[in-house]
Amino acid sequence: MSGSVLFDAPGPRTVARHRLYTVLTVLGVLAALVGLVFFLDSEGELAYAKWEQFVTPKYVEVILVDGLLKTLQMAFTSIIFAVVFGVIFGVGKLSDHRPVRWACALVVEFFRAVPVLLLMVFIFFTWGVGGGFGPYWSVVLALTLYNGSVLAEVFRAGVLAVPKGQSEAAYAIGMRKTQVMTLVLLPQAVKIMLPAIISQCVVALKDTSLGYYIIAPGLTYIGKAMWTEFPGTHLQTAIVLALLYISVNLVLTFIATWIQKRFVGERKQLEVGMTALTAPTSTTP
Amino acid sequence: MEDVFSNFDLVLKAFWLTVQLAFLSGVAAMLLGTLLAAMRVGPVAVLRGVASTYVTLVRNTPLLVMCVFVFVASPNLGLFVDTPFLLKGTIAISLYTAPFVAEAIRSGINAVPVGQAEAARAIGMTFAQNMRHVVLPQAFRATVPPLASTLIAMTKNTSVVAVFGLTEATARMRDFVNDNADDTIAIFLVFALGYIILVELISLAALGLERHWKAAR
Known part of the structure; x- marks a missing residue:
């Protein structure tokens, strides 16, 4: 039945037991x-009035254009x-010059260990406020530094994952270091x-x-505007926001899986740990 | 900068809250995550479905939206009204982190050599016995590195509850940089150092555990 080695193909009694578990689980979930x-209904949360704004074209447009977009x-x-950040620092970490390697490693490790929200708050209150570049670019800059550092590790792992014979062959036909890196x-x-x-x-x-904390535009900002405009619709707004995030993320995950199958094949997806000491995980929250 | 050092007890108090949040959520997320992982590798298809639905839904929702559910939406329904903020933060963070813990443990279970589970099956162990005595003890070993990564990410994620009124390290830094606009870089470095110390402590603990268990094998 199942290909797992953790349990045999079940016999008649186990099948009956599993059927019982199944029925119990289904009943429990139902x-x-x-x-x-019933609970939501008794609290009046399912009333059409509390959901109306999410099917009103004017607000749907606000959510999709000012929020999602x-x-x-x-x-x-x-x-x-x-x-771009990741390529520069990833290649920098592979440099033959020790100072360059260490400097790049320091930058990458620093931005990976600091919470992105702390970074965001710091950037916003240092260069974003007043005549600065505002919350939008504060979010972008913070996310660039954090994701760039993660991607730097990914790039390093990716370059190291190319079979050694490739660079050896390139050196053998007389290519320079830069050529080997950029061409091969x-x-x-x-x-x-x-x-x-x-x-x-x-x-x-x-x-x-997280831009919510520094009043940056985006879905969560619109969410707050929505539950301020329609008091008592926090739950509904949160559900709509969650569904939007989930659907976009599922599409992205689907594309990633497709590209993995189409272009990379059986090899596992590249993974990097949270610090230099810990090993890879694909499940970084 | 003097402001930070003359109020250093506030900094320490903020980081103490961060540590509390990280510890409580870590324990809760590990329990829930282990349960989810067991459901996902178990023989009952419906349980597998329930667990993977939860994992898919939560993994793709931002922690901030999870916090909106716990901190903002629930009181409307009369839930969590008198709950302390620390507990609310723990609930939000652990519910969010559990699927990542589950995935880390699942990858650990997959890392246990097939022969181990087969041998356990061959001597007649049930699924539960197999998991408890053979697979999980070894899986936890293989799980240490990815689990450490998950816990580090969770520790950093405790900063998100700052948005909802817990004065942990990130909220405290916001207060300081708001009051000392010309000294933000130094203040940021102090708080960043605090987080880096926490993160590296978890890394070192994981490294130690890994070495310890490797020797025992």
């Missing part, structure tokens, strides 16, 4: 859902800058890294929500 619906803009702008290693590494870069988009997209 009971929980029905209970939730701004969020996507922030996320993708920061990812594009982060890729990076083109192959980018292919391996694409899925990891797209997965990082999911992280960046989720982190744009």
Whole structure:
């Protein structure tokens, strides 16, 4: 039945037992859902009046254009800058010159260990306020530094994942260091890294929500505006926001998986740990 | 800068709250995450479905939206009204972190050599016995590095509850940089150093555990 080695193909009694578990779970989940619906209904949260604004064209447009679009803009702008940052510091960490290597490692480790919200608050209150560049670019800059540092590790891992024979062959035909990196290693590494870069988009997209703290535009800002305009609709707004984030992230994850299958093949997606000491994980929150 | 040093007790108090949040959420997330992981590798298809639905939904929701549910939306429904903020923060962070813990443990379970589980099956162990005595003890070892990464990310994520009124390190830094606009870089470095120390402590603990268990094997 199942291919797992953790348990045998179940016999008749186990099948019956599993069927019992299944029925119990289904009943439990159904009971929980029905209970939730009744509870929400008794609190009046399911009333059409509390959901109306999410089907009113005027507000839907606000949510999609001022909310979702701004969020996507922030996320993708920061990812594009982060890729540039990541290439520079990732290649820097592979440099033959020790000072360059150490300086790059220090920068990368620093920005990976500091919470992105702390970074965001610092950037906003230092260069963003008053005549500064404002909350939008504070969010973008903070996300660039954080995701760029993660991507620097990804780039390093990607370059190291290219078979050694490739660079040896390139050196053998007389290429210089720069040529080997730009003509031989990076083109192959980018292919391996694409899925990891797209997965990082999911992280960046989720982190744009933190702009809420420094009143940056985006979905969470619109969310707050919505529940201020329609008092008592916090739950509804939160559900709509969550659904929007989930759907965009699922699309991104789907694209990453597709590219992985199409261009990279069976190899596992590149993963990097949270600090230099810890090992890789694909599950960075 | 003098402001920070003359009020250094406030900085320490803020980081103490961060540590409390990280510890409580870490324990809760590990428990919930282990349960989710067991459901995801178990034989009952419906439980697998429930667990992977939860993992998919929560992994793709920002922690800030999770906090909106716990801090802002729930009181409307009469939930968590008198709950202390520390507990609310713990609930939000651990609910958010549990799926990542589950994924880390699942990758650990997958890292246990197939022969181990097969041998346990061959001597007639049930799924529960197999998990408890053979697979999970080894899985936890293989899980240490990815789990440490998850816990580090969670420690950094405790900063998000600053948005909802807990005066932990990030909220405290916001107060300081708001009051001392010409000294923000130094203040930021102080707080960043605090977080770096926490993060490196977890890294070192993980490294130590890994070495300890490697020797025992």
